[in-house]
Amino acid sequence: MRLTCVVVLLFFLTACSNSNLNLEEELAHIKEENKKLVNQLDQISDEIDLLKQENLTVLQKLEQLKIVNDQLEADNEQLQSENEDLKEQILNIENGENLPDSPQISEEDLILNKADEIIWLLEAQDMTQLSTFIHPINGVRFSPYLYVNVNSDLVFQSNQMSGFMTDNNVYTWGNYDGSGDPIQLTTVDYYNAFVYSVDFANPEQVSYNQILGTGNMIQNQFTVYPDANIVEFYFSGFDPQYEGMDWQSLKLVFEEYNGEWFIVGIIKGAWTS
DSSP: OHHHHHHHHHHHHHHHHHHHHHHHHHHHHHHHHHHHHHHHHHHHHHHHHHHHHHHHHHHHHHHHHHHHHHHHHHHHHHHHHHHHHHHHHHHHHHTTOOOOOOOOOOHHHHHHHHHHHHHHHHHHTOHHHHGGGBOTTTOEEEESSSSOOTTTSEEEOGGGSTTGGGOOOEEEEEEOTTTOOEEEEEHHHHIIIIISSSOTTSOSEEEESOOOOOOSSOOOHHHHSTTOEEEEEEEOOSOGGGTTTTOEEEEEEEEEETTEEEEEEEEEEEOOO
16 A cells, blocks of 8 residues: 555656656747747847838938929929010010110220220231221221321222231332331331331230320321221330330221221331431
């Protein structure tokens, strides 16, 4: 009887031990599963944070797009307004209505601008382009001195100017001051002595219908050209020892023809005895 009880007790203890072992195995399994779940939750949390960041980025881009869209709408409204103004101007032109007058350049500024163009053409020796500024009827008179001599000063027409710097013919341009000898020079030699003798494209002074260089010689340009406007490019002197007696100037004489101003005279100025 006692032996039976011991056997039963041993069987019970063995069963309990096996059951406890199974429970421990299940508990370990549960812990492992729980660990996996925790890891999964961490991953999900990271993904949620990433989605939040991406969502924030999307919201920021949407806000930027909204700003751009607002600007485009404003620009579109401005363009529509300008388009309507242009349509109105075109309609006014088609209906022959007068538009506001554009600012008009003064006659003095117009002639000074032409004089600048001509002096640069002379500096460049571009006589072909210069010919387009020469009076179509009167041509251009070359005066070697301040006194314009209508009897001896040579006149060249615009169609003669293209070959001015290559002409080897010797011309009589008047008489030298002092000696009275005839001025017999080719066009190139005359250009060097009595036209562009110094850097007139960069003068010390420029005047409009005002005499700058003076000497003993009578200046009659306003008598010979009573309807002209005259631009003078002037240097007061070059060597201090001459005390201004080595001044030089070049005068461009303009007359109007058919509403445009053309050059009719090129006058060389310098000190004369």
